[in-house]
Amino acid sequence: MxxxxxxxxxxxxxxxxxxxxxxxxxxxxxxxxxxxxxxxxxxxxxxxxxxxxxxxxxxxxxxxxxxxxxxxxxxxFNRSHAVAYSMIAYQLAYLKANYPLYFMAALLTSSIGNTGKILQYIQELKQMNIELSPPSINQSHYFFRVEKNKIRYSLVAIKGIGGNVMREILKARNQKKFEDLFDFCIRVSPKIMNRKVMEMLIYSGSFDEFGEDRATLLASIDVAIQHAQLVHPEDEEQNDLFSEDDFFFKPKYVEVEPLKVEDKLALEKDALGFYLSDHPVSIYKHHQAALQTTPINEMELNKKQRSIVYITELSAIRTKKGEPMAFIQLSDQSGDVQGVVFPIVFKKYQDLLTPGEMVYLEGKCEERNGNKQLVIQIVESMGTIVQSLPKKEHKLFIKVMNEEKMLNQKVKLLSIMRDFPGNTPVIIHYEETGKNIVLNEEYKISPSKECIAELSALLGAEQVILAE
Structure with missing residues (x-):
């Protein structure tokens, strides 16, 4: 032949x-x-x-x-297809190697609507040391865009923010940037911008640049909407005398207690599908080396794993023998994984297995239906684990939104520090910029229970973190 x-x-x-x-x-x-x-x-x-x-x-x-x-x-493989695919693969590899920022921004944009893919690419950004800036009402666009050496998150990738909403935001923003929540409500049509959309923008952090805690922004939505209705009763165009900004007194924000970190992040996950600004587990990242833990996305199959995780969901069931067991959804900064707790282990640790809790786990990573699954063998509360670790030199982190917020509390804060002199350094962490400022030697403190209590009363318990 x-x-x-x-x-x-x-x-x-x-x-x-x-x-x-x-x-x-x-x-x-x-x-x-x-x-x-x-x-x-x-x-x-x-x-x-x-x-x-x-x-x-x-x-x-x-x-x-x-x-x-x-x-x-x-x-x-069909030769004509193989040639076409290999050419595309070569071109994409060239773009990724030579224009990584623009390549990854385009890749993220192509995945809008697919939370799993976006999370996968965000993990890759971390490996490439490319920073992903959070969504911004004044900077974000339809697509993920390059800003200097960073990528800015897309507004359309936020749950509930469609093309009509984005067009309305851009139409108003093209005239000038939004100054605050009240300015935003005045200039964006209420026919498009309903309460649910505004909540999602706040949850996602898109209004963080206004310098207010997300709890305050959420509490002020009704006031802002009512103010906008007063300025534009019929949503009329802003072209008459009564539409001048300085004609009406601008209301004040409704001050409320700041959101707890875990609540803030839970709402952020509702809007984005994952934690972007931070993760509840991150407060224990300085213990990971001592505990020899492995991030979820690095767990290897058929090997024993140790991990610090956040329990997001728990589904308790009964076996054929009537014994209780559970499937739990776990997450950390790197991703999510399902855990299975068989009857003997569940009976021993069920009090610790509560959604919203952070725990230390040991177990074996196996494959089930093509996905990783952690068969849990040991569970410990992070409080117990931290206390059992050898004591090292502590550092006190104080988290504030920005420098303006810091100025408002500076006098009282320094007064508390002087009342509890010691050897523990104090570090101010600005959440808006990620900047850390180490205070002078004279402000080193003794982090007693009384000291931490006074600082927490001033700033909020979740803003004061004693770390090693």
Missing amino acids: EITSNTYLSLLQIASKMAGFTLGEADLLRRAVSKKQKDVLEKEKVHFVKGAQRKGYHEKTANEIYELIVRFANYG
Whole structure:
């Protein structure tokens, strides 16, 4: 036979000339090979061998040839497709290597609506040391865009923010940037911007640049909407005397207690599908080395794992024997994984397995339905684990939104520090910029319970963190 090509065409020729297949039958075989339909390939084997024997070929030879056809199904690919895909792969690799910021921004934009893919690419950004800036009402666009050496999060990637909302925001923003929540409500049509959309923007951190805690922004939505209705009763165009900004007194924000970190992050996850600004587990990251823990996305199959995780969901069920067990959803900064707690372990640790709790786990990573699953063997509360670790030099972190907020509390804060002198350094962490400021030696403190209590009363318990 003169069959020298190594494409699917040669497969048609082999089936036709060697086994006597009609072109229609040969094409069915080709289709089974291209789609890797093993059940069809197994069925056609008998047909092929018998046809080859009728053509005078030995049964052993026919079987060997057919085995080569089946093996080809495992890796064979249409040559014209292979050339096209290889060219695309080369071009994409070139862009990623030479223009990583723009490449990753385009990749993220193409994944809007697919939370899993966006989270996957965010993990890759971290590996590439590319910073992803949070969504901003004054900076974000339809797409993920490059800003200097960072990528700015898209507003459209926030839950509930569609094209109509984005167009309305851009229309108003093109005139000038939004100054605060009240300015935003005045300038963006209430026909498009309803309460639910505003909540999602706040949850996501898009209004953080206004310098107010998200709890305050949420509490002020009704006041802002009422103020906008007063300025524009019929949502009229801003072109008359009564639409001048300085004609109406601007209301004040409704001051409320700041959101707890875990509540803030839970709402952020509702809006984005994952934690972006931080993760509840991050407050224990300085213990990871001592505990030899592994991030979720680095867990290896069939190996024992240790991890610090946040319990997001728990589903308790009963086995056929009536024994309680549970499936739990776990997360950390790197991703999510399902955990399974069998009856004996569940009975021992069920008091610790509560949604919203951070725990230390030990278990074996296995595969179930193509996904990783952690079979949990040991559970400990993080409070117990931290107390059991060797004591090291502490540092006191004080988290504030920005420098303006710091100025408002500076006098009282310094007064408390002077009342509790000691050897523990104090670090001010500005959440808006991520900047850390280490205070002078004279402000080192003794972090007693009384000291921490006074600082927490001033700033909020979640803003004061004593770390090693």
